Amino acid sequence: MGLKLASHILTRPGSLARHVTVVDGGLIPASGGGGYDTHTNHIKDSARNLANIWHELTSIINEPGENNPAKLNLEETLIVVNTEFGRTPWNQNGSGRNHHPYAYVTLMFGGPVGPDQQGIVGSIGSDGFAVNALSPAESRAATLAALGVYPFAPECYAVSDVYGAGTELEASMWINEVVLGVKA
Template identity: 50%
Template sequence: TTRRSLPLMGLTAARRLLTHPTEPASYVCVSDTGLYEASGGGGYDTHSGNAEDTAANFDNMLQSLLGIINTPGENDPTKISIDDTLVILNTEFGRTPGRQGTDGRNHHPYGYVTAFIGGPITTAHKGVSGAIGKNGYATSFATPAENRIAAMLAMGMWPFAAEGFNVSDVPGATTELQAAQRSISKFLGRSV
């Protein structure tokens, strides 16, 4: 029996919205619910079977994502251009570095990864911002607010409107301009 891939269906819908010939979407969010349901629900809530479930679901998501992106020189109008599209791989929290039970991992918001790929992130700007120590806790990090601020700036949106984020969400910033410059420099790898 062939299993239907909900992540592939979501990414295919995103591709169609982003590559529409006359009215392409500016922003699309796809939630990866996994190819297989994890023990805690969804694709990644792995209170047991962490290695198997995460490997199968993450591999499926990455393969599905690669299938909708033009390879260098391909120029297929029905696929997205990674040069023009920012892909953000984000999670609400990570998994504990130590086991839960025999083969699971519990919730762990103290050290996890968010990846920004494509769009304004080029090979000249690639890199890592932050670090996770041997104990699984972040030693330097971006807050969820900082990640969202950087994403909005990358998409050309001003994140400091009254209904958005505060300057104080960016440590050390005292003005909107300074907060934007720090975010662009730290998370998008560009000097302003």
């Protein structure tokens, strides 16, 4: 329901909306807490909830060649799928997974994400920890940049939130080129 409402808000003629946030709590309550908080029965609960969210998400996006004005056009819409943390790569309580802030996945597609950036930035190693990955601040700063919001305004992020950047220009160029795939 939330995704269909978001699509309606963004595609309604005359709408000034540029950003919509949808919080998905899962279709089916997980055994260990909320919809995705799978401290037990991780595979069973996650499979049902993830299948539902992907089905709902793909139903509101135009397929190549489709021009349904009531659906999202990926040429002009950035979609970010982000979680608050990952799940441990090892079992908890036999069939569950605990909270794991050291590696998780954020998906960004559509909008300004260029063809050179299609693929993967970073990875999760065999030990379950992130390798050459974006920090949460870097992915959120990139989202702001994609929305046309300057990510280094005082109320947003600091240049030091972008690893290795010494100036606002360096940080902005890295976010645009490496994360979003936009060449200067």
